[in-house]
Amino acid sequence: MTALDPALRAIEELRANVAVPFERAQAMPKSVYTSPAFAEAEQRHIFAQDWLCAGRADALKEPGDYLTMEIAGEPVIILRDRDGQLRGLSNVCRHRMSTLLEGRGRVRAIVCPYHAWTYNLDGSLRGAPAMTLNETFCKEQVHLPKIRVADWHGWIMVTLNPEAAPIHDRLRDVEALVGHLDMASYSETFREEFRWATNWKVLAENFMESYHLPACHAGTIGGTCDLALMECPEGTEAFNYHWIVKNDLVPLALAHPSNTRLQGDARRITWLLAIYPALLITLTPGYFWYLSLTPDGPGHVKVLFGGGMSAEWMADPDAPTHLAKVKELLDDVQVEDKGCTEKVYRGLLAAMSSPGPLSHLERPNFEFAQYIARMMPPA
Incomplete structure (x- = not known):
């Protein structure tokens, strides 16, 4: 500046x-x-840089329950995974970068609305149609970026900053x-x-x-x-x-x-x-x-x-x-x-x-x- x-x-x-x-x-x-x-x-x-609140943890009661938010221009998913833990993920597909989910709801998997790339609740890629002929594609190497999230006395707290104090x-x-x-x-x-x-x-x-x-x-x-x-x-x-x-x-x-x-x-x-x-x-x-x-x-x-x-x-x-x-x-x-x-x-x-x-x-x-x-x- x-x-x-x-x-x-x-x-x-x-x-x-x-x-x-x-x-x-x-x-x-x-x-x-x-x-x-x-x-x-x-x-x-x-x-x-700092911790922000996505709401109350009891808003996400069951596996697959999710909400979305935007932090400093970054689309974010907060969800309850299959083990019952809160998880934060990027809300952008690793293919052509469409946003994935909107609002709140419950899903079995995260499906991209553009080309149907499908992610598990832990962010790993489950499937991608018509990708077998691309020699650089490896399903196991594709994962939605993780975002820090914590349950603080019933509050869902999230930060983009990997260095933020707990x-x-x-x-x-x-x-x-x-x-x-x-x-x-x-x-x-x-x-x-x-x-x-x-x-x-x-x-x-x-x-x-x-x-x-x-x-x-x-x-x-x-x-x-x-x-x-x-x-x-x-x-x-x-x-x-x-x-x-x-x-x-x-x-x-x-x-x-x-x-x-x-x-x-x-x-x-x-x-x-x-x-x-x-x-x-x-x-x-x-x-x-x-x-x-x-x-x-x-x-x-x-x-x-x-x-x-x-x-x-x-x-x-x-x-x-x-x-x-x-x-x-x-x-x-x-x-x-x-x-x-x-x-x-x-x-x-x-x-x-x-x-x-x-x-x-x-x-x-x-x-x-x-x-x-x-x-x-x-x-």
Whole structure:
């Protein structure tokens, strides 16, 4: 990159932004959100390098269950193999490079829609029609490239980077914080995808701070928390977090009466975990929901939105009623967040707009900016 490169200019602005103490912190520079060149740099240096979330492991229950995703332009398959293990594979045929699978589903084998080359669930080539006369073809030497995937407490985590630190090591501090809630025991009950007209970081930052709850979510959850009771401690290089002590307005946010493990405030604390770069988890003793973000240029974000309930609430005879209520609530919350975050992006594009100072309740946003700056290449 040259001194005139737009991505480099945005990186330099961001580094200057995070070089001050938090007590003097300002919102990130506009270029970090709006520059196409910076968006391309994020793909190379963040999304192609770090761990990302493909959803919940219980979305792939049986052998052959699969889902597809795209990471930094790379088509990827995540599936459950015949041994019951999660496996990550390239979603591109080794023949004429057609993509193989779309969306989600269940297959016995992976069949290319172009020339019917067929792969086993481990990525090895099972068969290829009309290839016997090519002297260079050897079926045993053809295999879909493998991609690292791990089950982290019920979350499917995937990375293109063979050198990335193991996810259980990277997120050991998350386990220390919320291990008592046993994330792996929660059941996913819905999984949806949508696209919003905002930058992915605007949506991530919106999740990371609860400062906006009373205003943006006045019609839903804004009255369930008290800004004076919120705490935003320092995070780590891998994630940030804060928590809210909830009142009784949303019973599903509390531990089920049959849960005798959790005591005191642990029965009513909502944890908000931002796993860098793009997994955002709201975890309560009763239910959870999450967003996994994929940038779509500077001005759009593809969102995987899922959630469900704890084992105790799932076992409740009234579980269907509880599920319907929590889903209705979360749908309304998403409508409110869509409106707020798309307004922010429109404001970022305005000539007269400029970033302002951060509240003490926005410490996670500042730490997120520091993470992004760390991931960018040196000047």
